[in-house]
Amino acid sequence: MDDHVEHNYNTSLEEVHFKSLSDCLQSSLVMDYNSLEKVFKFSPYSSPFQSVSPSVNNPYLNLTSNSPVVSSSSNEGEPKENTNDKSDQMEDNEGDLHGVGESSKQLTKQGKKKGEKKEREVRVAFMTKSEIDHLEDGYRWRKYGQKAVKNSPYPRSYYRCTTQKCNVKKRVERSFQDPSIVITTYEGKHNHPIPSTLRGTVAAEHLLVHRGGGGSLLHSFPRHHQDFLMMKHSPANYQSVGSLSYEHGHGTSSYNFNNNQPVVDYGLLQDIVPSMFSKNES
DNA sequence: CGTGTTTGACCAGCGC
DNA sequence: GCGCTGGTCAAACACG
Numbered sequence: 001m002d003d004h005v006e007h008n009y010n011t012s013l014e015e016v017h018f019k020s021l022s023d024c025l026q027s028s029l030v031m032d033y034n035s036l037e038k039v040f041k042f043s044p045y046s047s048p049f050q051s052v053s054p055s056v057n058n059p060y061l062n063l064t065s066n067s068p069v070v071s072s073s074s075n076e077g078e079p080k081e082n083t084n085d086k087s088d089q090m091e092d093n094e095g096d097l098h099g100v101g102e103s104s105k106q107l108t109k110q111g112k113k114k115g116e117k118k119e120r121e122v123r124v125a126f127m128t129k130s131e132i133d134h135l136e137d138g139y140r141w142r143k144y145g146q147k148a149v150k151n152s153p154y155p156r157s158y159y160r161c162t163t164q165k166c167n168v169k170k171r172v173e174r175s176f177q178d179p180s181i182v183i184t185t186y187e188g189k190h191n192h193p194i195p196s197t198l199r200g201t202v203a204a205e206h207l208l209v210h211r212g213g214g215g216s217l218l219h220s221f222p223r224h225h226q227d228f229l230m231m232k233h234s235p236a237n238y239q240s241v242g243s244l245s246y247e248h249g250h251g252t253s254s255y256n257f258n259n260n261q262p263v264v265d266y267g268l269l270q271d272i273v274p275s276m277f278s279k280n281e282s
Numbered sequence: 283c284g285t286g287t288t289t290g291a292c293c294a295g296c297g298c
Numbered sequence: 299g300c301g302c303t304g305g306t307c308a309a310a311c312a313c314g
Contacts, residue, residue, distance in 0.1 A: 143287055145306055158305070162285085171305095 125185040152176035
């Protein structure tokens with residue numbers, strides 16, 4: 001990776017620009033994710049984030065962090081070269097439309113027409129350097145499956161939110177390239193607040209972060225992931241690093257960190273970080 | 283007993 | 299059609 005990095009992955013959705021290597025490493029916005037999702041690679045609580053002082057506009061910055069500071073290793077910021085273009089380390093997350101929302105079996109039982117394309121849920125993936133596979137994020141998850149992943153010695157675990165009528169899922173796997181990296185993919189939105197039993201710990205921080213109550217995709221993310229998003233959306237306190245876009249059920253949303261302005265529309269990001277899109281200069 | 287995990291089986295989608 | 303793969307189910311099991 002050169003000092004100046006500019007990635008345009010093979011999909012038009014993907015635009016990841018870095019002004020410098022350090023930007024890349026610090027921002028950790030790195031990888032393409034099967035053309036439909038973004039992978040955020042994290043150095044949780046790394047200095048660029050923590051060094052930002054709390055401000056009125058950024059109540060999130062008052063949150064404390066206890067995750068270890070992580071340094072990026074040589075190749076972790078490097079999207080895998082496509083030696084086999086359809087099976088890189090993330091390949092397994094593609095083509096799984098049938099797994100979205102209700103299970104395929106359930107859909108069959110419920111009379112879902114065969115061949116009917118299911119609408120894709122919002123999916124956001126994070127890469128987090130951690131020794132712990134299943135990162136605490138304030139929600140309660142039930143593991144419902146584990147599968148060996150092709151081309152990877154590490155299995156992928158499937159979790160579902162235990163709250164009734166909440167069909168948020170997440171998948172957790174380790175990068176086979178760098179086993180210290182945990183890839184967590186969140187799918188869907190929680191339709192409920194943080195479980196009360198967890199309040200006072202991680203959940204409390206979630207509540208601090210999200211002022212609007214339940215239902216935000218942001219709630220799906222571990223704290224450090226949220227921090228990342230918060231920082232990225234704090235124009236006053238954070239140096240721009242690039243552009244970010246998501247694909248969700250109805251289109252693509254982008255946010256240009258270079259200009260601190262949205263590129264296309266707020267879309268999902270508004271959902272993720274609602275407070276950042278509200279009038280905060282009032 | 284309630285809750286969560288493990289794990290083999292099953293199913294759907296996809297490429298050939 | 300067949301085989302491969304990812305995703306899910308669900309019974310058995312573990313644990314507090």
